[in-house]
Amino acid sequence: MMVEFDDTFRQHLRELFVWRRDVRRFRTDPLPAGAIDRLIETACLSPSVGLSQPWRFVIVDDAARRRAVIEDFKTCNADALKAYAGERAARYATLKLSGLEQAPGHLAVFADKASDIGHGLGRATMPETTDYSVVAAITAMWLAARADGIGIGWVSILNPDRIQAILDVPRSWKLIAYLCIGYPEAECDRPELEQAKWEHRRGADEFTLRR
Numbered sequence: 001m002m003v004e005f006d007d008t009f010r011q012h013l014r015e016l017f018v019w020r021r022d023v024r025r026f027r028t029d030p031l032p033a034g035a036i037d038r039l040i041e042t043a044c045l046s047p048s049v050g051l052s053q054p055w056r057f058v059i060v061d062d063a064a065r066r067r068a069v070i071e072d073f074k075t076c077n078a079d080a081l082k083a084y085a086g087e088r089a090a091r092y093a094t095l096k097l098s099g100l101e102q103a104p105g106h107l108a109v110f111a112d113k114a115s116d117i118g119h120g121l122g123r124a125t126m127p128e129t130t131d132y133s134v135v136a137a138i139t140a141m142w143l144a145a146r147a148d149g150i151g152i153g154w155v156s157i158l159n160p161d162r163i164q165a166i167l168d169v170p171r172s173w174k175l176i177a178y179l180c181i182g183y184p185e186a187e188c189d190r191p192e193l194e195q196a197k198w199e200h201r202r203g204a205d206e207f208t209l210r211r
């Protein structure tokens, strides 16, 4: 069977890209049963180097582990603030950089650096392609979630060794992302960091060379 995508679909897809947000402000009401599992299933359709599917997902429901992750975020965020001075520091201090305390869903995503799946294809000269594959899966999940009205917030202000210990996962699993998942308090077509005047989104021309 041939699948074709029409103009209406393409228009909606474009809207999905525009309206996908990194969400830090979540409603606390729970997600429907199985919502995160369905996002993981979609993520597993993503491209991966040598079809290695190096993504490993850990749904974090345990209250003590979640509290430990939140504490680690607070420590790392306080350290991050110390790296700024003056007006930048004052501005950084006002930013909300995680929804860990409100989000009903916590999902850690790792890259398994020791897996044989894919038989090493594509990784010999660029072993980092394992990590890239996991990021590709996270991006797919991010967009699929938005299509379901679900928000995702990526938290990287964390100590990866500490998260690995808190979640008790194999040493060969490298932390790629810690995601907050839940219904957003509000929808917006502009990044929150832009609204907070931290940075602004630049056009493709600024990042494109022609040779």
Ligand SMILES: Cc1cc2c(cc1C)N(C[C@H](O)[C@H](O)[C@H](O)COP(=O)(O)O)c1[nH]c(=O)[nH]c(=O)c1N2
Binding pocket: 020, 021, 022, 023, 024, 096, 097, 098, 154, 155, 156, 157, 190, 191, 192, 193
């Ligand atoms: C690898 C990586 C890591 C992080 C992020 C993103 C990515 C790709 N982002 C989200 C980031 O700030 C956001 O994507 C940009 O500001 C653009 O906003 P939209 O995603 O378009 O809403 C992010 N945001 C945040 O508040 N705390 C964080 O620790 C991180 N870490």
